[in-house]
Amino acid sequence: MATANTRVLASAVPVHGLFIDGHEVPASRADLLDVVNPATGELLAQTAHASDEDVNRAVASAQAAFQNPAWRAMSNRTRARLINKLADVFERNIEEIYHLETLNNGRPIAETRAQVSRLPDFLRYNAGLAIARRDAVIPVDGEYLNYTIRTPVGVVGNSTPFNHPLMILIKGLAPTLASGCTTVVKPSEYTPLTTLKLAALFVEAGLPPGVFNIVTGLGPTTGRALAAHPGLAKWVLTGGTEAGQITGALAGGNLVHQTLELGGKTPVLVFDDFDVDQAVNYAAFAAFIGAGQTCICGSRHIVQEKVYDEFVEKLARKADSIRIGNPADPAVQLGPVVSARQRQRVLKYVKIGLEEDKARLVAGGGIPADPALKDGFYVEPTVFADVTARMRIFQEEVFGPFVSVTRFSTEEEGLALANDSPFGLAGAIRTNDITRAHRVAGQLRCGIVWVNDHHRLDPASPWGGVKASGVGRECGTESFDQYFETKSVMVRLNNAPFDWYTATGDQPRLN
Numbered sequence: 001m002a003t004a005n006t007r008v009l010a011s012a013v014p015v016h017g018l019f020i021d022g023h024e025v026p027a028s029r030a031d032l033l034d035v036v037n038p039a040t041g042e043l044l045a046q047t048a049h050a051s052d053e054d055v056n057r058a059v060a061s062a063q064a065a066f067q068n069p070a071w072r073a074m075s076n077r078t079r080a081r082l083i084n085k086l087a088d089v090f091e092r093n094i095e096e097i098y099h100l101e102t103l104n105n106g107r108p109i110a111e112t113r114a115q116v117s118r119l120p121d122f123l124r125y126n127a128g129l130a131i132a133r134r135d136a137v138i139p140v141d142g143e144y145l146n147y148t149i150r151t152p153v154g155v156v157g158n159s160t161p162f163n164h165p166l167m168i169l170i171k172g173l174a175p176t177l178a179s180g181c182t183t184v185v186k187p188s189e190y191t192p193l194t195t196l197k198l199a200a201l202f203v204e205a206g207l208p209p210g211v212f213n214i215v216t217g218l219g220p221t222t223g224r225a226l227a228a229h230p231g232l233a234k235w236v237l238t239g240g241t242e243a244g245q246i247t248g249a250l251a252g253g254n255l256v257h258q259t260l261e262l263g264g265k266t267p268v269l270v271f272d273d274f275d276v277d278q279a280v281n282y283a284a285f286a287a288f289i290g291a292g293q294t295c296i297c298g299s300r301h302i303v304q305e306k307v308y309d310e311f312v313e314k315l316a317r318k319a320d321s322i323r324i325g326n327p328a329d330p331a332v333q334l335g336p337v338v339s340a341r342q343r344q345r346v347l348k349y350v351k352i353g354l355e356e357d358k359a360r361l362v363a364g365g366g367i368p369a370d371p372a373l374k375d376g377f378y379v380e381p382t383v384f385a386d387v388t389a390r391m392r393i394f395q396e397e398v399f400g401p402f403v404s405v406t407r408f409s410t411e412e413e414g415l416a417l418a419n420d421s422p423f424g425l426a427g428a429i430r431t432n433d434i435t436r437a438h439r440v441a442g443q444l445r446c447g448i449v450w451v452n453d454h455h456r457l458d459p460a461s462p463w464g465g466v467k468a469s470g471v472g473r474e475c476g477t478e479s480f481d482q483y484f485e486t487k488s489v490m491v492r493l494n495n496a497p498f499d500w501y502t503a504t505g506d507q508p509r510l511n
Helices: 052-067 076-092 094-105 109-116 119-132 165-179 193-204 219-227 241-252 276-292 305-321 340-356 411-419 434-443 476-483
Strands: 018-020 023-025 032-036 043-048 144-152 155-159 182-186 212-214 234-238 257-261 267-270 300-304 360-363 382-385 402-408 426-430 448-451 484-492
Touching: 018 052, 018 193, 023 193, 043 193, 052 155, 052 182, 052 212, 052 219, 076 094, 076 119, 076 165, 076 193, 094 109, 094 165, 094 193, 109 165, 119 165, 119 476, 155 165, 155 219, 155 241, 165 182, 165 193, 165 234, 165 476, 182 219, 193 212, 219 241, 234 241, 241 257, 257 476, 267 276, 267 411, 276 300, 276 305, 276 402, 276 426, 300 305, 300 411, 305 360, 305 382, 305 402, 340 360, 340 382, 340 402, 402 411, 411 434, 426 434, 434 448, 476 484
Parallel strands: 155 182, 155 234, 182 212, 234 257, 267 300, 267 426, 300 402, 382 402, 426 448
Antiparallel strands: 018 023, 018 212, 032 043, 144 484, 360 382
């Protein structure tokens, strides 16, 4: 399925099939999807476009693996050793993975290294949880022993996005494997290459066939078929809010467990007691890392009036100083967005900001003039000032290197602006007043708060949002526990004769 924006520089490119039952297999339909280097527009590879029949095959493979004693009866310690082995394999191949991830999604190599190098820790943390988990013994009235048994839910369907292909894959894959579940993953059609690579590496390292399957394809076809599949026990998606609403409803029809990490419009409250230069440095980091293509992008900076003008001036200068270029160059600080379509979305919001919202553009807003970048999907880091809460660029997610700046006076006004959003994934606070930091953190309506930092996560720290930003949590024991069904077992410890219908006198209730 070639596009007008694809440049083919070689007569042949790799063609990838689906990954089912431990090896690559052809799809049942003939059409292919282009995988493009967003930095150059060049065709990198083509992937299969999985049909409903292909999704059925993948889910059937995952179901068979889930029932296979080689996986289902594996002890927790053996499973943990295997997952630690997978982490080792990941690290041994990490240099190749770095470069493939950057080639496929356009993120600067320095950013890719910093992010992807953390991912083996997610596997090892969940391997630890597999060993450390305990089921409960619950004190109850009477002569009874009440305990719980947790069992893995079954087959997990997982749809991953283009912005952080491996990181978001591993956040879901690690607890899936550690709990004893199996999975079918649909990566973004833009960025499937590292997911396919990792599955092959893991099977070579000893992961049983069928535990980790991949169906490549488009969201409205392959993604829809996977979300709606009655063979799933859990549905996991990271993506836009609309995708979450659509697939969540499909999966909900089968009453499956769900974890949905969706859109965001992160507010960053900058108080006037905080150093302005540091606030600007954090603002650039929050807004432009990953070309702003992250649901926790610090896209709404809400700045106290005493330092507002200075902040705007310095952030504009900072944005203009960022080095844009080919992400394979270690000196480059901002790469392209993932596609021509995504670039058009960002430019559309620049037009909205100028013509509809009447905000003040102070940096960027266009395509870089460098002719060396003409074939890639680059956008200048963009800053709008004098933005109000009623403007679309304040309320709507752009998903690009695009930030708005809004003035506030009192803490109450700043909090009201921060919470004036349909989203609630993350928020951030810049202040040196520790009591204010805790007070404001408690009143932000979101699932994640950073104080004097941004974009930080840890395998042990729960990750997820409220409102239109989704349901459930990734990472931490909160995520791991969501991959189990809990069964309560009640054992009567008294062998005295019992007959409810012939006994006389008061009887204790049994329920």
